[in-house]
Amino acid sequence: MRILFFLVSFLLVGVAQAQFRLPNLDVNRIIDTAKNVGKATLEIGEKDEISIGNDMAARLLGAAPLVDDPALQQYVNRVGRWLAAQTERPDLPWQFGVLDTADVNAFAVPGGTIFVTRGLLAQMKSEAELAGALAHEIGHVLKKHHLKAIQKNAQAALAGEALNLALKDQRSAARDKLLSAGSELYARGLDKSDELEADRLGVVIAARGGYDAYGLPAVLQTLQSMNAEDSSLALMFKTHPAPAERLEALDKMQPTLERYGSQPQLAERFIAELKK
Numbered sequence: 001m002r003i004l005f006f007l008v009s010f011l012l013v014g015v016a017q018a019q020f021r022l023p024n025l026d027v028n029r030i031i032d033t034a035k036n037v038g039k040a041t042l043e044i045g046e047k048d049e050i051s052i053g054n055d056m057a058a059r060l061l062g063a064a065p066l067v068d069d070p071a072l073q074q075y076v077n078r079v080g081r082w083l084a085a086q087t088e089r090p091d092l093p094w095q096f097g098v099l100d101t102a103d104v105n106a107f108a109v110p111g112g113t114i115f116v117t118r119g120l121l122a123q124m125k126s127e128a129e130l131a132g133a134l135a136h137e138i139g140h141v142l143k144k145h146h147l148k149a150i151q152k153n154a155q156a157a158l159a160g161e162a163l164n165l166a167l168k169d170q171r172s173a174a175r176d177k178l179l180s181a182g183s184e185l186y187a188r189g190l191d192k193s194d195e196l197e198a199d200r201l202g203v204v205i206a207a208r209g210g211y212d213a214y215g216l217p218a219v220l221q222t223l224q225s226m227n228a229e230d231s232s233l234a235l236m237f238k239t240h241p242a243p244a245e246r247l248e249a250l251d252k253m254q255p256t257l258e259r260y261g262s263q264p265q266l267a268e269r270f271i272a273e274l275k276k
C-alpha cells in the first residue's frame, strides 16, 4: 500500500508542481515559434518530459490500477531502479509498477515511469527475464521514443503556439489534445525501428546490471509459444513487431548475448518474491 500511496502522491505532486511552475521556455524560441506558426518544432525539456509522462501514467492507471501488493511493487521497483541506475539517465524519477490486468504487456511513459502487467509477470520464470522486459522499457525512455512520437502527433494536431500552451497550461484544451495524441500512441504502437532499438538496449542494460543477457530473448520465446489468438496478447501483438521478428533481429547481438549469457538468472529469488 505504501508504494501505491507513494506512486499516487508522486503523480499528484507532479501535477501540482507543473501547474504552478513558471514556464521554462526560451524567449527567443517562443518568438521564432511565433514567426513560424504552423511549422513549430519545439524542443521539450526534461521537466516537461516528466510532466507529460506523469499525465500519461495517470491515464494508464485509469485503465488498469496497480496490483495491491506492496511487496511485489517494491521488488519490481528494486530490480527496475537498479537497472536504471546503470544508464546514462540515472537521475530521472524512475518508478516501476505492476498493473492489475491479465493482459500480457509492458509500457513506458516519458520521464521514467514504467509498468509491467500482472499477466506478463505470470509468464516469466526468472529475475533475468523481468530485468530484460524492464530494460526494454527503460530503453524507450532513454531514447525518448514515446516523447518524440507524442510531440510529432501533437504537432500535427496543434499549430504553432498551441504546443507551447500545452506545455505551459495543464488545464488547456491544447494539453488535452497533447495527451490524446499520447493515448492514441499506446493503442497504435511505436515505429518498428524504435521497438527493435529498445530490444537491443534492453539486452545491454540487463547485462550491465549483472543479469543473464538471454532474459529478454527468453520472454520473447515465451510470447512466441503462446496462442496468438489469446485475447490477453491482442494489444501487445498489435503494438509490437512479432516475437519471431524481434528474436531474429536480436540474433545480430549473438556475441554480446554469449559473452553475458552465463550471468545469473535468479529464478529462485524471482519465484520466492512473487510468492511473498
Ligand SMILES: [Zn+2]
Pocket (backbone or CB within 6 Å): 136, 137, 140, 195, 198, 240
Ligand atoms: Zn516496446
